[in-house]
Amino acid sequence: MKHDQFTGIDHTESMLAQARTRLGDRVRLLDQDILNPELPNGFAVAYSVGGIWLFLRDQDGMQLGSHLLEDDENVTGLQNLAAALRPGGTLLLAAQEAHRPYERPLPGGLVYAQDVHHHGNGRITKDYYVLREGMAIAHQRSTYRVFPEAEADRLLEQCGFRLAAGGADGLFRQYVQQLERRDDAG
Template sequence: MPDSYADLSRYYDLVMTSGYYDYDAYAQALLARIGTRRDVLELGVGTGLVADRLLALGPRDLRLTGIDHTDSMLAQARGRLGDRVTLRRKDILDMSLPSAFDAAYSIGGVWYIVEDGEQSWLSSHLMEEEDNETALANLAAAVRPGGTLLLSVQGPHRRAGRSLPGGLHYTQHVAVDAQGQHTKDYFIEDQGVVLAHQRLRFRLFPQPAADKILQRCGFHFQDRDDVLWQYTRR
């Protein structure tokens, strides 16, 4: 995967903490479902915002490992988390990790769930079904049987914007091509001057198709709520 947040990374925390995500709500929901599991893997640790809240709200013996493919984001995560979390630069398509994790989660990372009314999709930054199977198989090899995979829930991608501290402005534009593949453009502007622009592509797999992919890789649906979907590693 390319270094997909290289341009946006210097403004990432500013955007994410301005109301984009409720990190306390995600951390509390994760901890409730992680339960007594202690060896936990974050897929797409970013700048460490989720991990930081888990450490603040969770048990002292929680052992977190965070992976990301973006050097600029990992540099910020190291500054925030220090040695409290094991951070590794990994591309999930060729990732090799020991089978050492009781739980893994993705909060808007490689995968997450998009819900719109009664419909739901698995959103993936991997565009090809074959790549998703490869990546999920790599993940399954790292999660112990009986372990859990937790995916965050988000609403549909739409054009949006918000003001940021310091007089900056954030906007996102979303386009869908004939094959149903999505392109999302992020802009940080200062009085109409673009300071940063990042383009990401993702694909939405309808939930029945997504569940078949997950099942082929060893993950079976277990439960869901408004914040997280939970799969069990069989």
């Protein structure tokens, strides 16, 4: 398989470095921001597995989680993604269990813990910790914009995607790019 068949994008050098270490030259990795990308057109498939967008599943259904906190940023990012896909291209968004508080042991007597706060305004905050003897030795906080399933499907449709028939297999939700691709000519 040629490396130019797969392209990964991220706007953080640390994530790109991790990907380079794992994948070597098997993929093309680009430092890009989905809000202002310089991507070639014509991709057949785009996917996000815990990246910018993902679906969170719980007993109440599905929610689209996004690292983009503003609604207009989500519209811009998804429209840019639709423009990079060829007409009829596929968008796969991972579906995983909803973020929840829990702890698990790590090697060396450490503990991984996470805590989740629902703010009730379409936002959740997730705190990740590494604990030693109950004390945090590492901490990271991420805030997500969440969209209930029906609102997420409307957002994706507004941006040029429709849910594919049978497009929710439990691991991914599959969408099809439905708009004509925008050209640079206008």
